[in-house]
Amino acid sequence: MIVENAPTILSVKNLTSNVEGTQILKGLNLEIKAGEIHAIMGPNGSGKSTFSKILAGHPDYEVTGGEVIYKGENLLELEADDRATAGVFLAFQYPIEIPGVSNLDFLRVAYNSHRKARGLEELDTFDFEDLVEEKLDVVKMRAEFLNRSVNEGFSGGEKKRNEILQMALLEPTLSILDETDSGLDIDALKIVANGVNQLATEDNCTLMITHYQRLLDYIVPDFVHVMYDGRIITSGDKDLALKLEEQGYDWAIEEFATVGV
């Protein structure tokens, strides 16, 4: 939702970055205010996933220029875990499997790391179980998922639901959903989208990174951006996504090429 006079949560200016010596981001600008839902769309290889990993602090991605200000602070100076406890959350395109660690333990350790960062007492196993059971409903997960190893043997849909469950627990200010819809059947997509919608408030914001317009039927964005060759080349409202669905990206790329040069 667009809220009048809402504070800016994320401000990205002229961001450039290299991955293994190749420039991927070439001057990216983006501003997200509290309450807003943004979607970044674009063809494969445009730098969408790189951008999401840079925001979350993956050590393999080198920022070569520009700035990322999150709630008034320089986000790029923080380690990945400090960004997480400061309220940045990345829902992974491919969540990692961790055999040998129960989902419940993992969620509790993650939750308590946030409590600790805020100077709050950690929750014990029993209190945490009560809390997590409330949250399960957000993504329609059964309690037995908690006793299985993290993501091990989960289907694609279950993994994505597990990401949204973590989001529900950690209550981030900035949620980045990296290709959350890819590989999901329509039922799983509805559950995931419904979860994300329940968690959106006027105090937090969401950045969806997606290849497909389909997701935007269920999570309606306030802004849609087209990313191409490491830059955002055009922005609009949700109708832009529909136009992209019908006409593809070529017109936007051509328009950018004529105007941009």
Place this chain on the structure above:
Amino acid sequence: MSPETITKQQVSSLTQLLNLREPLATEVTALKTLRDRSEAWVRELAIPTTRDEEWRFTDLSPLLNVEFNTAPSVDVKQSRIETCLLPEAPQSRLVFVNGAYTESLSDVRALPEGVWAGNVSALPPEKQEQLGDYLARHPNHGEVFTALNSASFTDLAIVWVPRGKIVETPLQLMFVASPTDKAMLTQPRCLVVAESNSSLTLVEEYIATTEGCPDSQGVAYFNNAVTEVWLHENADVNHVRLERDNGSAFHIGTTAVTQARDSRYRFHALTLGAQLSRHNIEVHQIGEGTTTTLNGLTLIGKTQTADTHSTVAYNYPNGTANQLHKCIVGDKAHAVFNGRIVVPQAAQMTNASQLNRNLLLSPKARVNTKPQLEIVADNVKCSHGATVSQLEADEVFYLQSRGLDKTTSENLLVDAFAAEILQEVPLESLRKAIAQCVACRVEL
């Protein structure tokens, strides 16, 4: 050194070890015959070198540089082993100190009537006479260290579960090394006979009475251990073997298992101790439809070497074997794994899987792994694999992105790596104790 002088040293060192043999604690004809026969055989052998295929990656020369002595008899108070007693196995343990049966520390009152657990003299004479049917009967008993043990053991730990007997309480077998000022040689020998339809959970432990953490340094000693396990038809044995010799020790151990028809053997080999250790696991099938599960966890650091060689040899159809061996290797440590599974033509419908996974925690840690499947039968399902890796950056990042700091993330991943093995260990106290060691090692 020329090859000739190396060979001479390999022979003379073995002879020196052999010359340390002492008389049997109980005179039993079958045992005497075995010892004498083995002695003659050992005199034909030498300590292997890295030119032997079976010892390619494990260099025994540090062993040759130590002069070993006979093990002194030492009075160990119960307080020294108290922390190692398993709460799940009250009044169910045999304790050997420096190779000698120690009655004052042993207690088998929890075992059901009819189960024999003790040393040779605790066994009725008719059972003593049967020992020759079980000892050194597995195909590879001529292997040099096994033969050295067969030539030199003075007593035996014996667990004999009669037909149909279900032993509910786990039995703890403790082989305690209590080294004094001189390097000693101990040669523990253990025989487990599970008669048909019987069931047993066994925890076999090699520990040292060292101050502080049992993994710390201490006086060097050489543990040359052999355990033979016989499962008769439809018997069920769940066997944990924990090697925690002190950080200066040498440990060479063989676990030789013989499985009759429909028997089920589950093994959990946990290797933590010794500067140099070698564990040979041999499973031989003498009937169809056997089930074998081999789990292993090697957890080493500093300059430790830990070598695991396993063989599962099939001869009959419809057998199942699942092996998962994991190594966590830190500092400059070196882990070796060689897993052999033999499936001849006679062993149709065998279902075997083997996986060796290694986690290197430091740039100087080293692993040599060699899965070795020898399959002749054509109607079988066999798989194998080996991985060697460091902690994955993407896995650490995933945890960090959820708020866990880097160290916590790394520790969690190492714990998880070990947990896959530990969660199968049938005793909770042991699972916890070893998990604690994993956590402790990672922080080093």
